[in-house]
Amino acid sequence: MLTALGVTGAAEDPLLDIVISNVQYRVQNETNRKDMPEGLVSVAVYMAVGEYLNMKKVSGQLEGFDLEAAIKQIQEGDTNTVFAIGDGNLTPEQRLNSLIDYLTNGRSRELHRFRKFVW
Numbered sequence: 001m002l003t004a005l006g007v008t009g010a011a012e013d014p015l016l017d018i019v020i021s022n023v024q025y026r027v028q029n030e031t032n033r034k035d036m037p038e039g040l041v042s043v044a045v046y047m048a049v050g051e052y053l054n055m056k057k058v059s060g061q062l063e064g065f066d067l068e069a070a071i072k073q074i075q076e077g078d079t080n081t082v083f084a085i086g087d088g089n090l091t092p093e094q095r096l097n098s099l100i101d102y103l104t105n106g107r108s109r110e111l112h113r114f115r116k117f118v119w
Helices: 016-031 037-057 093-107 109-113
Strands: 073-076 079-082
Touching: 016 037, 016 109, 037 093, 037 109
Parallel strands: none
Antiparallel strands: 073 079
């Protein structure tokens, strides 16, 4: 997913291993489970990507990540393609912050389905 977002070199970054471990512990703690159910793997991936991007951003190491949308709109005949995010009223950093927030917290409600009660 990081590659799809334009982040390069993440596979060799030791920070990614730390983030993945932290997300796994977070999911297990919030669901009171010792395992990682298959249904939560994609949620954990989103959370790990969000936390990784946030760690890189706040440490000033997020390089090669294009925050600008390259093209706003292309129209040829009756075909219309829009690439920009939103209506353009957000700065690139605000869009990145929104993306990080969604990746980190946007699917956290899905954890409830897999929660075990502890007495």
